[in-house]
Amino acid sequence: MIDSALTNLLLNFLFIIVGLLAFALYFDFKKKTPSKGIVIILSTFTILLCVLFSYKLTAGVYVDLRRIPFFLASLYFGPQVSFVLMVVIILLRYLFIGSGLIHLVILNYFITFLILAAFSNGFLCAKKKVKMLFTVVICFIMTIFNLVFGYVYEAEISRNEYIYLVLIPLVATIISVMIAEMIRKLIIMRRTLSQHEKLQVVSQLAASISHEVRNPLTSSKGFLQLVREEKDEELQKQFIDLSLKGIDQATHVIEDYLTFTNSTPDKIERINVKHSIVELIEMVEPLAQHVSFSHQLIDDIYVEGQAHSFRKCIGNIMNNAIESMPQGGKLSVEMIVNENLIIAVTDSGLGMTKEQIQRFGEPFFTTKDEGTGLGVMAANIIVHSMKGNIQVKSELNRGTTVYIELHKSLNLDAG
Structure with missing residues (x-):
């Protein structure tokens, strides 16, 4: 029993x-x-x-x-x-x-x-x-x-x-x-x-917004005060231009933050990938004097999303690559087409450790002395909103490659 x-x-x-x-x-x-x-x-x-x-x-x-x-x-x-x-x-x-x-x-x-x-x-x-x-x-x-x-x-x-x-x-x-x-x-x-993590994120976000927006607005305010006191018209124009640049910089920061509140594109467009990347390189190359650019791009490849967000995504990745090469180096952009489209952005910069690779795209994480890490996070959100995927391969002192995989859109102009 x-x-x-x-x-x-x-x-x-x-x-x-x-x-x-x-x-x-x-x-x-x-x-x-x-x-x-x-x-x-x-x-x-x-x-x-x-x-x-x-x-x-x-x-x-x-x-x-x-x-x-x-x-x-x-x-x-x-x-x-x-x-x-x-x-x-x-x-x-x-x-x-x-x-x-x-x-x-x-x-x-x-x-x-x-x-x-x-x-x-x-x-x-x-x-x-x-x-x-x-x-x-x-x-x-x-x-x-x-x-x-x-x-x-x-x-x-x-x-x-x-x-x-x-x-x-x-x-x-x-x-x-x-x-x-x-x-x-x-x-x-x-x-x-x-709850503690959410409060911490809010605190970091508030501090980051304050820092990123206050600096350009403070400089703009200073230049506008100089305009009021300056009698030389040429100097007034220079001060006004500098003030407008500061306001534009603050606007771009706010736009980056707005990316986090809207992960779904409002208006779907067919984006010509090669044209968008070429435009970005033409804009960025004059500002990166010590970096040489190369690209292998393919004609008539399209993806669906918002053209502005797509350019911001690739631009943020390219800017991040340029900033990882303070002494100069090489930056290449390559398009690889198989079942999907892969955009590979490669630099010869400082590279990252395994821990840094794992944290790639996290808010407020950056390998730079000054920065918030929000540019990479914005790129990450944009890629996922386009139902894509982003991966990183990197070695310390041997550079980094960021792979952005997106679904191709049918070429309606073909035939």
Whole structure:
């Protein structure tokens, strides 16, 4: 008898542990606490397995651990879940075990439901020791209830076996509550960490915007003050031009930030890739005097997206490559066509470590002494908004290649 009862109770305990792990995995995967519906489904499945592996003491009297998932779900998720699971337990008991002594099962679980419903609100606020003590007392009462009726109906159970059948449910209850509390604490810690990270990002974003926008606006303000005091018209024009450049610089910074709020193109266009890259090189090359440019581009290749965003994406990658070559070097842009289009931007600059490659595209991460890393992040967002992919290969002091893979658009002009 002991071997059979031990096997069934240990299997019951295994089902409960698996149910708790499933709960934790759901939270880890979905990043949110399971709804009451999910809790009822998980608990019902666990209870079903416990009922199927019940140990029969005598006709109508069975020993198992189905009460533990009932306790946990009731106390952590409230009376509604508790009532549904009470009905589920009674139905499963009737369907899989039979109608013998079903009235006692109904009475037992209904009284327990009333107790759990009364204490469910205070349970969550209680200390862990109080929670464990409360569930152990309820489990002990229900276990004794079963064993007393086993005795009344003349089940052949020795004194040692009574102790044995009481001990396992109590230990299983204690361990289950400890695991449930551990999962609950991890969920709270995850939420707190997530909120802290969001606040940190907001703080960094605010500081970055302040720094990036204030500098050009401050210089513009200074030049405009000089215009008011300066009598020479030529100098006034120079100061006005410098002021306009500062305002344009601040505008570009704001546009980069707006990229993060709109990852889906408003208006889809067919973009001639070669023409867009050639225009970018013609704009950038005069400003990068110590960098030599080369390109291998293919005619009549199109992608779909926003032309302005696409040019900003490639331009940010090219600017990043140029800034990685402070002493000068080579920058090449190559188009590779297979099933998709691959744009490879290669520089001979400082390169990156493995850790820097892994963090490529993260907000506020940069390998430069001055910078926010938002240009690369903007490029990353634009590529993904075009349903593309971006990868990096780099070695320290041997340069970097950024691969941008995009879906080709059909050439409607062909033929």
